[in-house]
Amino acid sequence: MTGSPDLAAVAALIGDRTRAKILLALLDSGPMAASRLADRAKVSAPLASAHLRKLMAGGLLAVQPHGRQRFYRLSGQAVADAIEALLLVAPTAPARSYRDVAESAALRRGRMCHDHIGGRTGVALTRGLLDGRFLECRGTVPHLTRHGARAFGRLEIDVAELARHRRPLTRACLDWSEQGHHLGGSLGAALASEFFRRGWLHTSETSRAVSVSERGREVLVENFQLHACGQG
Template structure:
């Protein structure tokens, strides 16, 4: 017999302050080594690994080998969505140093939200795609227009192939630091992956902060008539 979901078990995993620092780090970045997560959480490497084992056993994290390292990532989009939703209702903690202030400002400018682009950069990109009629909203869901299919094709992004996958092609992801949405779904993830592959999107701060290169901004402006993407 199947019982009801055990929300308390998940709450207990997230409720520890160290683990509550690790999870948003993985939301904003890609697969990350335990040492980097320990530094971010300001704990020792052995303690970080103990917390990572609990999060992995609880199904919130997955591990992938990378040479001699083991890299950790969120186990699914559902986990990323749940953490993002909790961050939207969580109170803001005061910054404890000028470094925290600077990092928070950089994260607001541009960051990875699981596997797609968030922050001011992601919101500006999505707004530009809508304004340029490469996307159009039907209800709360953005849809790719024929104009968008052609434009994405020039970046070697096959929208038709992406639409055949199980993951939704597009979704409006509420941006926790900006008054707006950024583009999620398989298209949002593929855009980010392609921009990284071309070197137009760059990472800083152990993969959490992202910025658009000058050349990337020029190409995106030419292709999608974007003017604010990556600035500010």
């Protein structure tokens, strides 16, 4: 016999600050080794491993082998969505240093939301794609237009192949910092991946924030007529 969902069990897992830092790191940066997660959470490797085991046992994380290393990732889109939803109602933590203030500002400008672009950059990009009729909204869901399919094709993104995946091609992901929507789904992930591959989107080892390069901004203007994408 199946009982009701145990919300308290999931809340207890997320409620620990170290585990919350690990989940946020994976939300923003994708799969990571235990050593890097320990650095992000600012804890020792043995303590990070203990927290990772708990998150695995609770079904929030999965492991993918990479050579001799084990990389941890969120177990699915539902987990990423749940964390983003909680961020919408979470109180803002007080900044303890100028570095905290700078990091918060950078995250609001641009960051990875699981595997697609969030923050002001992601919201501005999505609005521009809608304004340029590369996407169109039906209700609250963005849909790719023929014009958009041709434009993404010029960036070597095969939208026909993406549409064959089980994952939705496009979805509206509510952004916790901008209170607007950015583009998720397999198309949003493919766009972010292609930008990273071409060096149009940058991140660093020490920050969860991402930024669009000068060439990336030129491409947005050339291909999508977007003159601003959340920078500054």
